[in-house]
Amino acid sequence: MKHFYAIFIARNKEFYRDKASLSWAILFPVLIISLFAFSFADDKPQYKIGVYLNDTNPSASLNTLQDQLKLEFVQWVQQDSLPKAISKVKHHQLDMLITASSAAKPEINYWINDGSAGGYFLEQAMLQKHQSDTLALKRELVSGRAVRYLDWVIPGILAMNMMFGCLFGVGYVIVNYRQNGVLKRLKATPLNAFEFLAAQISSRLIISLTTTSVIFVGANYFFDTLMLGSYLNLLIVATLGAIALISIGLISACRTSSTELSNGILNIISLPMMFLSGVWFSLEGAHPNLQLLAQWLPLTHIVDAARAIMLDGAGLKEIAPQLWALVAISAGALIITPLIFRWDKP
Structure with a gap:
């Protein structure tokens, strides 16, 4: 005892x-x-209406449109692109889409999917409210395969799995090397910092792409996941995303000598990305500051690009902003890492 x-x-x-x-x-x-309290302060309504306003003051026009339509207990989500918004209606990601070129325009166009229960009930509620007034409503009907939640969430799960493997597979391992004196012994060899870090990046990149590909093939075989785009484009996204995540893992491990501290740092990096990068739920309609924060997270760009390819058939041109963001994150991290890397404990 x-x-x-x-x-x-x-x-x-x-x-x-x-x-x-x-x-x-x-x-x-x-x-x-605190993050969750801010993110989920309000419960979201069950039905989601997309609004595309070709107007100089969309916020004011949206308020006017809401007053005109008098639909309550719905979530209004502004859309930046009409073709993309219509695609969301086709795939049941929006229950209804409403467009108007100006707040004063007497005619309002709306899109619903002929197979969407949410679109049906919203249309009936809107027609019931306006059957006796002069508001002109023009209906557009679209059809399309419903994107199952499984189809929608699989790109996020694959990206999240890649994130944990890249961050902990590099960051935690290097800190453990430093704590156990392995790096100190390697310092006495002809190996330089660049060669050591390059080997770590290459090894983890191959492992990450291999494991993610195996999971993707298995999910596609057993669950018939939706894949409308190019497999090559998806591989490009996975490669750039893995390099960006590995680079962040390297920065977190450059000087840390405690595995417990390293574990805390990696958790504080990974968990916000897991919940704020759209892995489990869409950030459409979320607080603008939350959406802005999400754009600083590499996992957001990986998930958005992968979903655009798999669910919308997007090409490299459509996902170029996400690809350039991943390249910028990787370049910045890879430039800084060799400059601040230490072999010994601080």
Whole structure:
């Protein structure tokens, strides 16, 4: 019992003396709880209406349109592109799409999917409210295969799995090397920092792409997932995304010598991405600040590009903004990493 007590006390002292790890253990759950409280402060209505307004002041026009239509308990989501918005109606991602060129235009066009229950009920509610007034409503009917939640979420799950493998497979491993003295011994060899880091990137990239490809093929075989775009384009997205995530993992491990601190840092990087990058739910209609924050996360660009390819058949031109964002993240991280990398413990 004496030996057990001695080890128990020693381990507790070791943890509490590591101020960085102790701080992460306290601050991390507080940050996550605060993030979720901000993200999900309001419950979302069941029905979602997309609105495309070709107007100089879309916010004011949206308010006027809402007052005109008098539909309650629905979520209004502004759309930037009419063709993309119509595609969302086809795939049941929007229950209804409404367009108007100006707030004062007497005729309002709306799109619904002939197989959407949500679109049917919204149309009936709108017609019931306006059967006795002069508001002109023009109906457009579209058809298309419903995007199952499984089809929608699989790109996010694949990207999330890649994220954890890249961050922890590089960041945590290098910190463990440093803590155990492996890097100190490697420093005495002709190996330089660039060669060491390049080998880490290449190894993890091959592992990540291989495991993600196996999961993708299995999901496609067993669940018949929707794939409308090019497999080559999807591979390009996966490659650039993996390099960006590996680069972030390298930066997190450049100077850290405690595996507990490294685990905390990697969690604070990965968990917000898992919940704010659109892996499990769409951020359409979310708070604008939350959407802006999501654009700074590499996983957001990976998920958006992969979904555009798989669900909309997008080409490289359509996903160019996401690809350039991943290239910029990778380039910045790979330039900084060799400059601040340390072989020894700080």
